[in-house]
Amino acid sequence: MTVRTRFAPSPTGYLHIGGARTALFCWLYARHHQGQFILRIEDTDRERSTEAAVQAILDGMAWLELEADEGPFYQTQRFDRYREVAQQLLKGGHAYHCYCSKEELEAMRAEQMARKEKPRYDGRCRSRKEPKPGVTSVIRFKNPVDGQTVVEDAVKGRVVFDNHELDDLIIVRSDDTPTYNFCVVVDDMDMRITHVIRGDDHLNNTPRQMNILKALGVTPPRYAHLPMILGPDGTKLSKRHGAVSVMQYREDGFLPEAVINYLVRLGWSHGDQEVFSREEMLKLFDIDDVNKSASAINPQKLLWLNQHYIKSGDLGMLAAELGWHLERLGVATAGGPALEDLVKAQQERAKTLKEMAEGSRFFFEEIKEYEPQAAAKNLTKDALPGLEALRAKLATLPEWTAPALHDALNATAESLGLKLGKLAQPLRVAVSGGGVSPPIDATLALLGREKSLARLERALEYIHKQ
RNA sequence: GCUCCCUUCGUCUAGAGGCCUAGGACGGAGCCCUCUCAAGGCUUAAACACCGGUUCGAAUCCGGUAGGGAGCGCCA
Numbered sequence: 001m002t003v004r005t006r007f008a009p010s011p012t013g014y015l016h017i018g019g020a021r022t023a024l025f026c027w028l029y030a031r032h033h034q035g036q037f038i039l040r041i042e043d044t045d046r047e048r049s050t051e052a053a054v055q056a057i058l059d060g061m062a063w064l065e066l067e068a069d070e071g072p073f074y075q076t077q078r079f080d081r082y083r084e085v086a087q088q089l090l091k092g093g094h095a096y097h098c099y100c101s102k103e104e105l106e107a108m109r110a111e112q113m114a115r116k117e118k119p120r121y122d123g124r125c126r127s128r129k130e131p132k133p134g135v136t137s138v139i140r141f142k143n144p145v146d147g148q149t150v151v152e153d154a155v156k157g158r159v160v161f162d163n164h165e166l167d168d169l170i171i172v173r174s175d176d177t178p179t180y181n182f183c184v185v186v187d188d189m190d191m192r193i194t195h196v197i198r199g200d201d202h203l204n205n206t207p208r209q210m211n212i213l214k215a216l217g218v219t220p221p222r223y224a225h226l227p228m229i230l231g232p233d234g235t236k237l238s239k240r241h242g243a244v245s246v247m248q249y250r251e252d253g254f255l256p257e258a259v260i261n262y263l264v265r266l267g268w269s270h271g272d273q274e275v276f277s278r279e280e281m282l283k284l285f286d287i288d289d290v291n292k293s294a295s296a297i298n299p300q301k302l303l304w305l306n307q308h309y310i311k312s313g314d315l316g317m318l319a320a321e322l323g324w325h326l327e328r329l330g331v332a333t334a335g336g337p338a339l340e341d342l343v344k345a346q347q348e349r350a351k352t353l354k355e356m357a358e359g360s361r362f363f364f365e366e367i368k369e370y371e372p373q374a375a376a377k378n379l380t381k382d383a384l385p386g387l388e389a390l391r392a393k394l395a396t397l398p399e400w401t402a403p404a405l406h407d408a409l410n411a412t413a414e415s416l417g418l419k420l421g422k423l424a425q426p427l428r429v430a431v432s433g434g435g436v437s438p439p440i441d442a443t444l445a446l447l448g449r450e451k452s453l454a455r456l457e458r459a460l461e462y463i464h465k466q
Numbered sequence: 467g468c469u470c471c472c473u474u475c476g477u478c479u480a481g482a483g484g485c486c487u488a489g490g491a492c493g494g495a496g497c498c499c500u501c502u503c504a505a506g507g508c509u510u511a512a513a514c515a516c517c518g519g520u521u522c523g524a525a526u527c528c529g530g531u532a533g534g535g536a537g538c539g540c541c542a
Binding site: 043359 | 467468469470471472473476477478479480489490491492493500501502503504505506534535536537538539540541542
């Protein structure tokens with residue numbers, strides 16, 4: 001039997017980090033077993049579902065390269081099918097019409113709560129033969145009243161529910177639209193899903209879904225309930241925790257490889273290994289190695305992984321992504337250094353591409369003003385002799401390359417009896433405007449002779465004016 | 467309230483009765499390297515929630531307690 005998994009988000013918001021992890025595990029599990037990964041949009045809540053959210057989910061998955069083998073399927077396009085199955089249950093005596101009003105149900109729940117009981121529908125319409133005049137009914141599933149339903153969960157283990165804890169849930173509303181738990185069951189059945197991998201907030205729904213499946217004469221799929229992902233403070237993930245949308249991570253300068261690698265290690269491990277290529281994940285991932293307990297997001301570790309992929313990533317890819325970020329910052333890259341060369345110079349000193357872009361502005365734009373602290377410390381009269389000597393030396397440098405510049409700087413420092421730092425740092429401020437840049441020889445080489453000398457000249461003027 | 471789930475360093479985790487004076491990673495601290503920032507190298511602090519039981523022996527098995535979480539909708 002080929003494995004078929006599905007990711008079934010409801011389009012009421014962006015693809016957040018928890019959803020992305022669920023999608024990743026579904027995708028990994030299916031691909032690991034040469035099976036299919038299906039995308040299904042659960043948009044039965046027409047009030048809250050939006051087209052923009054559907055697109056956001058698709059975009060997020062595309063960015064993370066979690067490609068679906070089938071779908072997206074939309075539940076709103078399958079309403080006829082759900083009604084058909086509801087009729088089937090009705091005919092088979094597994095479902096019935098309920099005429100209770102919302103007020104009546106609320107009163108019942110209130111009473112039960114007052115008695116410290118679990119609020120549940122008491123099945124009062126189960127035996128009703130005749131319709132109640134003037135009331136449009138809902139359809140309820142007739143849940144078994146005794147016995148147990150056992151979920152053999154791939155991550156949580158054996159979980160037993162007493163059937164009498166489960167009440168008769170509504171499967172079709174009074175406006176004739178199907179409800180979530182029912183759509184899921186019909187879809188998982190029709191789409192021949194073999195493994196339902198989802199968040200453990202659904203664990204309590206599972207016995208209900210299994211019972212409906214059994215009433216339909218279908219063997220339930222295997223279930224795997226993934227633990228939740230928490231915010232950095234250990235509380236439930238929310239907007240307050242910053243980048244909730246996966247696409248926000250791109251905007252913040254993260255690489256999809258890093259996000260995926262980070263997510264795969266949240267709740268899953270393979271010994272002590274921390275870094276996984278996509279191929280390794282596919283080869284090594286197994287649902288048996290998934291943890292039972294919730295895990296908190298650690299932004300520092302994500303940053304570390306991102307830096308790792310920036311340091312080791314493909315230059316062309318990194319250059320393209322850096323270009324995207326520079327563009328977002330409004331930096332025109334024409335006339336500046338080649339982006340691949342820039343990446344080479346910057347990749348060891350940036351945790352995100354956004355940071356790299358921000359630290360690279362001076363290669364493309366003129367310096368508007370010096371960073372006050374860096375200037376106060378380095379662009380002083382004390383620095384004048386060194387900078388002037390450099391001006392003379394660099395103006396006549398036959399070859400404007402990093403090694404040649406390196407030699408020239410060392411020679412100048414030596415002739416003046418200075419440590420290289422005394423020369424390099426003022427020069428760095430002169431050409432970059434601040435105290436941080438790639439190694440000074442590489443910086444000058446990337447900037448080019450003309451710009452470097454002009455900026456050195458400007459710094460000298462700046463010092464003279466003091 | 468009821469049902470279900472969870473509990474190893476700050477965080478992610480290894481650990482499936484003796485290999486554990488509990489390992490790795492991120493972050494922290496310190497040192498080295500160094501033209502800045504980084505990167506890199508080395509060193510270091512830091513955890514089995516608690517209480518009982520089983521066993522020659524428990525982080526690992528069992529029971530309970532405490533603490534977290536989820537569900538209990540004509541939401542998904």
